[in-house]
Amino acid sequence: MRIDHVAIAVNNLDEAVKEYRNALGVKEVEFETVEAEGVRVAILHLNNSRIELMEPTKDTSPIKKFLDTRGEGLHHIALETESIEGEVDRMKGTGVRFLGDVRAGSRGTKITFIHPKSLHGVLTELCSHPKK
Ligand code: CO
Numbered sequence: 001m002r003i004d005h006v007a008i009a010v011n012n013l014d015e016a017v018k019e020y021r022n023a024l025g026v027k028e029v030e031f032e033t034v035e036a037e038g039v040r041v042a043i044l045h046l047n048n049s050r051i052e053l054m055e056p057t058k059d060t061s062p063i064k065k066f067l068d069t070r071g072e073g074l075h076h077i078a079l080e081t082e083s084i085e086g087e088v089d090r091m092k093g094t095g096v097r098f099l100g101d102v103r104a105g106s107r108g109t110k111i112t113f114i115h116p117k118s119l120h121g122v123l124t125e126l127c128s129h130p131k132k
Contacts, residue, residue, distance in 0.1 A: 004080035004127055005050040009066050009073065013055035017042045020053060034106060039063050078125035084110050087126060
């Protein structure tokens with residue numbers, strides 16, 4: 001596995017992008033809206049990983065709920081694996097709890113989430129990219 005991205009919940013995406021760009025010196029930023037999840041995302045490309053800043057697009061967004069209760073900050077880390085189904089099966093065997101089944105993410109990825117209780121308080125996404 002490797003860290004695919006780290007996702008951070010923010011109140012104002014454009015402001016956060018400006019500050020992250022300045023602070024980290026990141027040049028390449030892509031924007032994406034995932035209406036089904038009620039989130040607008042800015043993807044900051046680092047050398048071998050990404051930071052994703054996320055802002056809610058509606059009041060019913062889970063990110064909105066997160067911001068209201070915990071404020072801005074780390075939302076989840078994402079680990080990339082070659083075979084997501086295989087990893088999920090293996091992890092379930094060790095008692096890891098998941099939030100939902102393996103499902104389609106953006107850009108042909110497959111994703112699922114590990115319950116933070118299983119990893120000492122960190123919501124963790126598992127993802128696999130389509131074969132190139
Ligand atoms: Co993610």
